[in-house]
Amino acid sequence: MAVTVVGSIAFDAVRTPFGERERMLGGAATHFALAASFFDEVRMVGPVGEDFGAAELEVLHGRGVNTDDIEHVAGGKTFFWKGVYSDNLNSRETLDTRLNVFEHFEPKLSAASREAETLFLANIQPALQLQVREQCTGARFVALDSMDLWINIARDALTRAIGGVDCVILNDEEIELLTGRPTVVGAARELLTMGPSIVVAKQGKYGAGLITREGTFWLPAFPLEQVIDPTGAGDTFAGGFVGYLSAHRDEELTPELMRRAMAYGSAIASFNVEAFGTERVATLTGEEIAERVEELQRITQFTDAPVALRG
Amino acid sequence: MAVTVVGSIAFDAVRTPFGERERMLGGAATHFALAASFFDEVRMVGPVGEDFGAAELEVLHGRGVNTDDIEHVAGGKTFFWKGVYSDNLNSRETLDTRLNVFEHFEPKLSAASREAETLFLANIQPALQLQVREQCTGARFVALDSMDLWINIARDALTRAIGGVDCVILNDEEIELLTGRPTVVGAARELLTMGPSIVVAKQGKYGAGLITREGTFWLPAFPLEQVIDPTGAGDTFAGGFVGYLSAHRDEELTPELMRRAMAYGSAIASFNVEAFGTERVATLTGEEIAERVEELQRITQFTDAPVALRG
Numbered sequence: 343m344a345v346t347v348v349g350s351i352a353f354d355a356v357r358t359p360f361g362e363r364e365r366m367l368g369g370a371a372t373h374f375a376l377a378a379s380f381f382d383e384v385r386m387v388g389p390v391g392e393d394f395g396a397a398e399l400e401v402l403h404g405r406g407v408n409t410d411d412i413e414h415v416a417g418g419k420t421f422f423w424k425g426v427y428s429d430n431l432n433s434r435e436t437l438d439t440r441l442n443v444f445e446h447f448e449p450k451l452s453a454a455s456r457e458a459e460t461l462f463l464a465n466i467q468p469a470l471q472l473q474v475r476e477q478c479t480g481a482r483f484v485a486l487d488s489m490d491l492w493i494n495i496a497r498d499a500l501t502r503a504i505g506g507v508d509c510v511i512l513n514d515e516e517i518e519l520l521t522g523r524p525t526v527v528g529a530a531r532e533l534l535t536m537g538p539s540i541v542v543a544k545q546g547k548y549g550a551g552l553i554t555r556e557g558t559f560w561l562p563a564f565p566l567e568q569v570i571d572p573t574g575a576g577d578t579f580a581g582g583f584v585g586y587l588s589a590h591r592d593e594e595l596t597p598e599l600m601r602r603a604m605a606y607g608s609a610i611a612s613f614n615v616e617a618f619g620t621e622r623v624a625t626l627t628g629e630e631i632a633e634r635v636e637e638l639q640r641i642t643q644f645t646d647a648p649v650a651l652r653g
Numbered sequence: 654m655a656v657t658v659v660g661s662i663a664f665d666a667v668r669t670p671f672g673e674r675e676r677m678l679g680g681a682a683t684h685f686a687l688a689a690s691f692f693d694e695v696r697m698v699g700p701v702g703e704d705f706g707a708a709e710l711e712v713l714h715g716r717g718v719n720t721d722d723i724e725h726v727a728g729g730k731t732f733f734w735k736g737v738y739s740d741n742l743n744s745r746e747t748l749d750t751r752l753n754v755f756e757h758f759e760p761k762l763s764a765a766s767r768e769a770e771t772l773f774l775a776n777i778q779p780a781l782q783l784q785v786r787e788q789c790t791g792a793r794f795v796a797l798d799s800m801d802l803w804i805n806i807a808r809d810a811l812t813r814a815i816g817g818v819d820c821v822i823l824n825d826e827e828i829e830l831l832t833g834r835p836t837v838v839g840a841a842r843e844l845l846t847m848g849p850s851i852v853v854a855k856q857g858k859y860g861a862g863l864i865t866r867e868g869t870f871w872l873p874a875f876p877l878e879q880v881i882d883p884t885g886a887g888d889t890f891a892g893g894f895v896g897y898l899s900a901h902r903d904e905e906l907t908p909e910l911m912r913r914a915m916a917y918g919s920a921i922a923s924f925n926v927e928a929f930g931t932e933r934v935a936t937l938t939g940e941e942i943a944e945r946v947e948e949l950q951r952i953t954q955f956t957d958a959p960v961a962l963r964g
Contacts, residue, residue, distance in 0.1 A: 359835060380962050405964065430826075430835045515741075524670060524741045528878045548859035549873065558952050560873030562860060567839045589960070601955035628962025635957055641869050642953055644912035646946055649900070651691050651939025653716065 344383035344408070345588045346455045346481075347374045347581075348474050349464025350444060351388040351412065354619060355424035358431060360570045366619035367398050369421065370464035370487065373574035376623045377581025377610045378462075379405040380631060381589035385455045387411040387474075389443040391419035401624050411455050418443035431547075431572055449474050456480060460588035463507070464577065465489050468499035475506045482591065485509035485540075485584050487577070493520045505537035511580045514543045514551070526551060527558065540600065542583065544576050552604055556597060561604050564612035564638050571618045578614040578623060582607030602635075609634035655694035655719070656899045657766045657792075658685045658892075659785050660775025661755060662699040662723065665930060666735035669742060671881045677930035678709050680732060681775035681798065684885035687934045688892025688921045689773075690716040691942060692900035696766045698722040698785075700754040702730035712935050722766050729754035742858075742883055760785050767791060771899035774818070775888065776800050779810035786817045793902065796820035796851075796895050798888070804831045816848035822891045825854045825862070837862060838869065851911065853894065855887050863915055867908060872915050875923035875949050882929045889925040889934060893918030913946075920945035 352369035356362060375384045385408040390398075394414065402409050424438035449470055457480035463471040465487045475484060484507040492500050493516060500520075504510055510517075510533055514526040523529035530541040530553035543551040547569075549562040586603035593599060609631050613622045663680035667673060686695045696719040701709075705725065713720050735749035760781055768791035774782040776798045786795060795818040803811050804827060811831075815821055821828075821844055825837040834840035841852040841864035854862040858880075860873040897914035904910060920942050924933045 380964060381960070382963075430829055518741055525878055525880055527876045531878065545859055548856055549871075551873070551876065558876050559955070560860075560876065560953055561955070562862070562871030562873055565838045565862065565869050565871065567836055567842065569836055586960070598956060598958075602958060602960075605955055605957070606960070628964060631962060632960075639955060639957060642871055642955075644870070644872070644916055644950060644953075645909060646916070646950060647909075647913060649692070649897070649913075649917070649943075651942060652693075653691065653939060 344385055344458045345378050345460040345462060345585060346385045346387060346451070346458035346478065347371045347378065347462040347464055348387040348449050348451070349374065349466055350421050351386070351390050351394070352421040352423055353393070354573055355422070355438070356427070356571055356573055356618060358427040358571050359429050360568070361618065363618045367401055368423065368574060368619050370577040372402070372620060373577035373614065374462055374464055374581035375402065375407045376405050376620055377578040377607070377614075378585030378588070379407050380582070380610065380628060381585035382460070384408060384585070385411055385458060387449055387451055387455055389413045389415050389418070389447045391415055391443045392417065394420045401620055404624060411450070411452050413450060415443040425573070427572065431569055451477050459483065459591055460584060461485070462580065462584050463487070463503070468492050468496050468503040471503040472499065472506065475503065483508050483587060485511055485580070487511050487580060488516065490516055490519055501536065504533065507538055509540035509542065510538045511542040511544065511583070513576070514545050517541070517543055527553065542604070544579060550579065550604060550608065552600055554597070554600070559597065559601050559604065561601075561608055561638070562642060564608055564634055565641070566612060566616065569615045572615050573619065575611045575615050579607040579611040582610040605635045605638055606631065609638060655696055655769045656689050656771040656773060656896060657696045657698060657762070657769035657789065658682045658689065658773040658775055659698040659760050660685065660777055661732050662697070662701050662705070663732040663734055664704070665884055666733070666749070667738070667882055667884055667929060669738040669882050670740050671879070672929065674929045678712055679734065679885060679930050681888040683713070683931060684888035684925065685773055685775055685892035685895075686713065686718045687716050687931055688889045688918070689896030689899070690718050691893070691921065691939060692896035693771070695719060695896070696722055696769060698760055698762055698766055700724045700726050700729070700758045702726055702754045703728065705731045712931055715935060722761070722763050724761060726754040736884070738883065742880055762788050770794065770902055771895060772796070773891065773895050774798065774814070779803050779807050779814040782814040783810065783817065786814065794819050794898060796822055796891070798822050798891060799827065801827055801830055812847065815844065818849055820851040820853065821849045822853040822855065822894070824887070825856050828852065828854055838864065853915070855890060861890065861915060861919065863911055865908070865911070870908065870912050870915065872912070872919055872949070873953055875919055875945055876952070877923060877927065880926045883926050884930065886922045886926050890918040890922040893921040916946045916949055917942065920949060
């Protein structure tokens, strides 16, 4: 009765126009887990090195995340990513990537993790995503993320992985790259023919779209006057979205439910980017999230009124 | 009792992944006028050459646009732009720009154009925008567009022009460039200190934002499975937005009214990109626009529901 997330746990070194951190807790599974923890029990699966210690676990335990399946690799070092963002935060350059213990990661899931009803396959090798998917016999809802690297070098395995999940959560450009279609709507509809019934297209600072066979929904990002560090925003969004759906797993998966899930994911992601790494989400409260969802609703609604159109 | 638009009237040569046109009617004033014509009388001001004839006027007259102030320059050629779009339409390259009669354009407005209650200063030299603004003593609502070129080479004049208008309609990146602020919200709020009370941030295929001193509103673009030619989408949006406000000039300029204006602008712009140049908007009906506004509302609304947030 929980969400299992399998993915990277990392130390990030990040420089943005507003400051820098030389070593902060990061990784897709971390950001996802913290966000999802507002809605459901979360079990994290991923490898760390000997440099991963009490301080990092404390952040996760502070949000009630179950870390029993975090694999501590003896003699190993945690996955490390170093990047710098451009002045307007629109692009980032990777300065260093050290896979470390992530290089030979073979997901080992405990019975409890395998039996979770919700599974999120964060961005890892598609072959591993397939492996994990097969192990998780209890999963009733499975979502998957990926990246351009796997689309380019492991397209077949990724296609198979996508065929086995309910929901794909990708950037709009990744969806277009994967399908070769130039519009996100056309590309997402093609993904829907590959197995999933839900496609979420992340649009970075612009928001996200939800595409199902029944229709679409588009949610602008929560507007922020200052953004400090975009790292992990996409995984935080996914954590809120999937976590929300997991908490409502006994209800019918209606468009209204999915739209709400998008709003909660978006709200939490907007907090994530207001500070470095996990710093803001670690201290976030449910009340703050709920306020931002309300505000998001207020600033995206309009009413129509009769108008005499000429011609 | 009309909208006056001053700006470029052009022939465009465009190639997109879906086809090409060697010479089609275009220009900011053209796209704006056709969109605004669904709401109010429109008077176009701009220069054309001897190559501009009955076929082009017919498109404008077909939508009831008043072309009395289109200046036919003897011996001149119409402004010409040639561009090619990338495979995913995300970027375009200019292959040729011939200013022709536009190079020495000095706006000459008839009494009727000067007395219009609504004025749109399309993207032209800021010094000319200032001149026109001063001539239009009857204007109660003035909006302005610009581009990165003028921000870079005529910033002072542009700042003065902005100081004299009610509404600025720019791409988000232009607003950020103009103010040096890295977020569109921060940048737009700085623009609001320069004179205007309304900033519209166009976000291309992602939609648009409305920023006033009272708050913000964000509208995703109408989702399209196929986009044929994005040329003129921004001016079409502006025409729908400003035209809608002009038609409701006797009402109070409430957030609800402005949000509706955004929706109508967005709906018309979505038709614009479904065919080359003015081809689709020229045959568009009010009923089609109204349907798309309704659909835009349906696909952007969500309702909240109580949720037990953990922590």
